[in-house]
Amino acid sequence: MESLSQLHPQIVHFPIALLIVYALLEIIGSIFKKDFFSKAAHLILFLGVLGAFAAVLTGNSAEDAARALSKAGASIPLKAIAEHSDYANFVIWFFAGLLVLRTYFVLKKKFIGAIKYLFVILAIIGTFFVYRTGYLGGKLVYKFGVGTELKKMEIKNLPPKRGE
Numbered sequence: 001m002e003s004l005s006q007l008h009p010q011i012v013h014f015p016i017a018l019l020i021v022y023a024l025l026e027i028i029g030s031i032f033k034k035d036f037f038s039k040a041a042h043l044i045l046f047l048g049v050l051g052a053f054a055a056v057l058t059g060n061s062a063e064d065a066a067r068a069l070s071k072a073g074a075s076i077p078l079k080a081i082a083e084h085s086d087y088a089n090f091v092i093w094f095f096a097g098l099l100v101l102r103t104y105f106v107l108k109k110k111f112i113g114a115i116k117y118l119f120v121i122l123a124i125i126g127t128f129f130v131y132r133t134g135y136l137g138g139k140l141v142y143k144f145g146v147g148t149e150l151k152k153m154e155i156k157n158l159p160p161k162r163g164e
Contacts, residue, residue: 005062012055018048023123052092077144084136
């Protein structure tokens with residue numbers, strides 16, 4: 001599973017971009033009332049949710065690896081990792097719920113009027129949580145050095161545990 005954790009930095013940027021583009025398309029579709037933008041928003045939301053599931057899966061693997069390293073004596077910011085993880089989990093369930101609701105309204109042909117504007121508001125709120133999650137992830141890298149070569153060198157130089 002550790003190989004999954006190594007994929008997290010590469011995978012995570014796709015759902016960030018897709019979910020932000022979703023919000024933009026939702027806004028544009030509501031302003032210009034073009035069906036193309038609304039359909040594109042739905043597709044991008046679907047792809048963003050799939051990407052977010054992959055990001056959370058690899059992130060959970062990275063969190064497990066970090067906990068194991070912390071138990072081995074490495075200085076790992078577990079509280080900061082947990083906060084990032086909490087926001088990431090909220091984002092995935094928020095947008096997955098949005099996708100389910102949006103699909104329901106589209107299939108029932110009720111994705112019109114006030115419902116469309118409600119989804120614009122929800123998309124904007126969701127974008128804030130994507131931003132916050134990314135901010136906390138960036139803080140893990142740039143403030144604490146998680147996933148960097150310096151942190152890897154620190155971990156390699158841990159004193160052996162008793163009995164090893």
